[in-house]
Amino acid sequence: MGKGYNARIAANPYIVGSFACIGGGLFGLDISSMSAVLSNDAYSRVFHRPGPNAQGAIVASMPAGSLVGALAVTFLADRIGRKKTIILAGIIWVIGSILQCASVNRGMLVVGRIIAGMSVGISSAIVPIYQSEITAPAIRGRMVSLQQWSITWGILIQYFIAFGCSYIDGVASFRIPWGLQMIPAIILSVGMLFFPESPRWLFDQGREDEARQILADLHGDGNLDNELVVLEYEEIKQQVYFERTEGAKSYVDLIKPGVFRRVVLGSSLQMWSQLSGMNIMMYYIIYVFQGAGLTGRRGNLIADSIQYVLNVLLTVPAIIYIDKWGRRPMLLIGTLLMGFWLMLVGGLQGRFGHWGTVDGSRIWVIENNDSATKAIIVCSYLFVCSFAITMGPVSWTYPAEIFPMKVRGKAVSIATATNWLFNFALAWAVPPGLSTIAYKTYFIFGTFNFAAFIHIFFMFPETKQRTLEEVEEIFAQGHVFAAWKVSKDVGKKTLAEVAGQNKGKETNSVDEKASH
Incomplete structure (x- = not known):
């Protein structure tokens, strides 16, 4: 292609866009690399049985690094280009994975997760930009939504690797999965050398x-x-x-009329995707099912894996039809459904649960009520399905396509940084929340979903099948508080x-x- 890109494989927009999605898969690898070890005895021994606050801090260290990485894209994307930034993200991930794999205490583990998080922050911001700039309008939504699908695959693959390794005695049970997660990053960095830069x-x-x-x-x-x-x-x-x-690119451009509104929309959508409650169901699903009364480590791990499989499968229809269904309908339907399922989980927990002790930890738990246990598990599955087919893919697609090119790198990185800011806060806050206010945690996230529905209905215009330049006209038309009026x-x-x-x-x- 151009200079040296003559291979047909590098000229296929589907292959180019989907390969870059390996960067999104790194986030998925991290999610299940932690959720799968929460019930691992060797992990608990080596890291001195972290309590709710300490475990929350360990998990939150990755999104803390991701926040820094996403903000770095504001400089990297425009200075060295989209392609080289993706390659850099893969290299940083390998360094972070090495530190995690070799960690002997909480401090070393946290440092490794922060460095790996920087990689995830960079890739999660730059990959949607790259995809949106190399794909035609008719398939752009489909290609960018592959970012979310790659996250679900990363979660699933790493979870089953960790599940299999959990039968190994000793520290190898968690060090092997943490070491193997370097492989996709190496493939990403090497493979991107053969793909084109953003035109x-x-x-x-x-x-x-x-x-x-x-x-x-x-x-x-x-x-x-x-x-x-x-x-x-x-x-x-x-x-x-x-x-x-219009002059040089700077952060001042982000607050100019016409641009600031879009910065708010992109950032708030990433915020709502985190406040939807998906973090609970991904990072801490073991805690959720323990509270529902699902006992036994093996049974809990199997139930968790079903959820991750559903997450992968239900993202497929969204990828296929996102450019047909549109962004607005998917977001509106998704937020309503997610809020409904979380309210049901909270109601069932509140009605049938009580304070008890599970594995030495104080927890709000349902005991001897198979019907309530199964109902909560089913509602959790339906919640994940609702996110996978709606909010998940659109939360990456929409911010990548609404900004003018002059500020796209900076604006998308700000939006993605918002994602990681709330991811960090929630990853740390959820374990203490479940151990103190218990079932009320679900009511809080359910309310967030209903608030997101109202915000999206009034302020998010449709952008499906438009070129990135045509999107400019959509926002120039106005309709700040009447998004449904956009022709x-x-x-x-x-x-x-x-x-x-x-x-x-x-x-x-x-x-x-x-x-x-």
């Missing part, structure tokens, strides 16, 4: 011929005159020329219109130079 970033760097060739290879079978390729090239050209007249035809342009606008801009630019 939008290249154009912004003045490498216009390279950008056009990559667009042709990705979307026109190498034909520079393909109508879609010409249209995308002209729209990128128009947008870049416009943004160059389906807003921003739609023909090739002739785009070319005409560019010609006018270039003419004006020449006239300005002549006048000086």
Whole structure:
């Protein structure tokens, strides 16, 4: 492609976009690498049986590092490019994994998780940007939503590895899974060497011929005159020329009229995805099922694995149909369903549970009530299914497509940093919460989902099947508190219109130079 990218495999947008998703899978690996060891005796011995607050701090150290990594993308994405930033994320993950695998105390484990978290923060911010900039509008939602699917696969694969290793006596039972998680990162960093850079970033760097060739290879079978390729090239050209007249890129641009609203939308969506309660069901599902009365380590691990399988399977329909269903309907339906299931879990726990002791820890538990236990497990499964098919994929897709290119790297990293900020807070707060206010924790997250529904209904416009440049017109139209009024035809342009606008801009630019 362009210079040296002649292999057909590197010219397939599905392969290019999906391979980058390995970066998202790193987050999934971390989630289940911790959730699977919570009932591991060797882990408890080596790290001195951490209580609710200490365990929360260990788990939260990863999103703390991710917050730093996501913010670093504001610099890295524009300075060294999307591709090299993804490669860097893989290298950092390997370093963090080595420290975790070799850790002999809580301090070393936390440092390793912080470093690995930096990698996850970088990749979770840069991969959606990269995907959105190398895919055509008709499949962009599908490709970016693969980020969420890769997370679910990372959770599932690592969980079964940890599950199998749990039958090994001694520290190898958790060190082997933590060591094996280096392999995907190595594959990511090496593999990305053979894939193209973002054409939008290249154009912004003045490498216009390279950008056009990559667009042709990705979307026109190498034909520079393909109508879609010409249209995308002209729209990128128009947008870049416009943004160059606006001055240098800076954080001040994020609070300018028209941009700040989108920063708030992207950040709040990432916030709602965390406040939905999915953290409880991923990081601490063992605690949830213990409280429901599911006893026995083997039975608990099997029940957990079913949830992770459902998470993978139910993400598939969202990937296939996200560009048909639209972002708004998926978010609205998802938040309502998730709030409903969490309220049911909290109600069942409150009605049939009581304070008790499980494995030496104080916990709100249901005992000798198989019906209530099964009902809570089913509601937990349905909650995860609801997240997987709605909020999960859209929470990564929407922020990646609503920002102008001038601030896209900074804005998406801010939105992703918001995700990790709330992930950090909740990862630390949930264990103490379950051990103090118990079932009321579910009511809190259920209420968050209903609040998200109201926010999304009034303020989130639909963006499906629009080019990144057409999204500009959607937000230029207004409707700040009436998102449902945005017309389906807003921003739609023909090739002739785009070319005409560019010609006018270039003419004006020449006239300005002549006048000086």
